[in-house]
Amino acid sequence: MHLRGHASFKEAVLRLRTLCFVIVIFQVTDGSAKYDFLLWPNNTVPYSFSSIMRNDTADRKMVLTSMQIISRMTGNCVKFVQRTTEPDYLYITKGAHCLSYTGRTGGKQAFPVQRACLNEYGSIQHELMHTLGFYHENQRPDRDKYIQIIWSNIKPEGFNNFAIRHEMETYGLPYDYYSVTHYNPFNEFAVDKSKPTMIPNVNGTRLGQNENLSSLDVAKIHQRYKCGVAAASYFTGDDTVNENSSLKDTPRTSIALPVALGTLIPIAAAVVVALCCLRLKNHRQGHSTMRKARWRPHSFVKSGALHDLSSVHANLIMNDPALKGHVSLLEISLAKVVISNNLLGKGATGIVWRGTADGVYGHPGKVDVAVKSARKKYDTGQIRQLLQEMKVMTQAGRHLNIVNLLGVVTKGDVVLLLEYAQFGSLLMYLQSYSTEHVYNHVDENGNILPYDEDKAECIEQLLLVNDPCWAEHGLSPPFLSSKALLSFVYQISRGMEYLGTKSIIHRDLAARNVLICDRSVVKISDFGMAQVGTDDTPFDPKEALPVRWMPPEAITSRIFSHKSDVWSFGVTMWETFSLGKIPYGGSDIMRRPISEFVISLRNGLRLERPVFCPIAIYGWMSRCWGCLPDDRPDFAELTQALRLVIDGDSAETYLLLDDVYNQFNMNYLTMLEHATMDGSVSLH
Structure with missing residues (x-):
């Protein structure tokens, strides 16, 4: 290495020493600071059970024991505590699916569990690991070195669970073939459950989901939550909860060794690279600063005009x-x-x-x-x-x-x-409610029964007694009703009707793209795919599209219209009245080629009426699925029909709430005309 003069040599040595110190600090944290926003403060996860979970002693005990297993196996590196006043907490309830967000999302975080998840501690721990901020082990960026994904044997709705997560940290640890977050090869997403969805690259390697945390799972938690003590040192033979844990037969040094190697090897490599980098010119420093800024995805460059x-x-x-x-x-x-x-x-x-x-x-x-x-x-x-x-x-x-x-x-x-919509997506909101939390005033024949205020009040009071956290946050009513579901679809139709008057085609209407706000107001969101006016240019064939929500003509041509939005609205209505179920989830049609799905739609395949859906509303839902675009109603017709079903007071309330938006639009258009002419007008 050629160094120009004594001063340059001293400066180089100083820079190298500083760089080594930064590398050591970075390796100790494994760079996870860039995702610190997903961590639970003080390594503590507050939780609250819904009333139905409180009343089911066995299921509640399964969840609590699973939490206890994680805390005990990690030496209380992470803790689960009953919520008091914490603003961010898990709301554990029963649901149609086992769902969990990855990391802390803030506020009331839904954690619905299905009956199937409550049969094994490992299944609940799997979901709790997601909550702590971990993806599936089989989604590691380097997983292709260790396993092969058999995509042909995976249902389309399961693709996302096997996709590589490039943002996922490995913490310098080996691939964990038997992590509690690793899928069993023969899982629910398999098209043919007698065949695996993935196989190890080395024959004879055991592959599957452990029944409790593996030793490497414990190490990952310690790395992510910076607990600092070798994970295996917390294991004792007195633990009765880890009979099947791979930690049981693991030497206490087995965790420290991969962690140490994962730390020291990158440091040594970085030192070599750093020595070479000293030969680069100073203009590279600007690029280094840019890279550092990217470690905080929520930070923004506060520069110029x-x-x-x-x-x-x-x-x-x-x-x-x-x-x-x-x-x-x-x-x-x-x-x-x-x-x-x-x-x-x-x-x-x-x-x-x-x-x-x-x-x-x-x-x-x-x-x-x-x-x-x-x-x-x-x-x-x-x-x-x-x-x-x-x-x-x-x-x-x-x-x-x-x-x-x-x-x-x-x-x-x-x-x-x-x-900002404080209650998140309508899909997750619906899925957080079990059927026991729905006041259904639709009889078995699909007729709408009168809304009984006294009965609704009794249900509300009962739920408030069993689950007082609702009252603490002013979330009223703490249950859904057929009346509320009707209100949701009416409001969505109003929003879509309004967008139609502005010549806007949404192209991605679904319950996941509808948000719910205070006072049960719903708002259509995510205009990333939306277009203004008619555009006959088809979508890029490489771009994924929401096929389950699309009519046959849009699937084949990849061209959208207001009438394709109407079809999507019909599916969104179905999601609403089914409490967030997956469209066509109970059918094997989605396992077949998309061309067969299109043929089935043209031959009359339709979603069945959900239990909570009135027969009259299902009639309109079915009309939204007219095979030809001209067979479908428009949103003005749909809004009028739905308005006749919901009570008059609610409809009048929404009309009154429109006034402030109408006034804004009138003022805004006037100012926009001036701003377009001279650019000098501002709202501020």
């Missing part, structure tokens, strides 16, 4: 007079936006965080917002898509039943500030 965007982004705004006018009206300084570590959701190209903004028009003081940005801030395609979504939302204006755009940030980064 509009021209600080790349020329592509700037031209997209500056060359579109309407978009330029909207930006001048809605622009908010990033300094007035506080972005929390509370991840609300993420997709292939976008990511959404909870935050607050000051100076939003029509909202004095700070207001809760959902902050949406591109997943990769320097990806031109993702920024372009985000700006296109902004353009669609500004075209829509504001309405009670759509998620409204409150502000934008375009100086430096591109960020959308959206209305």
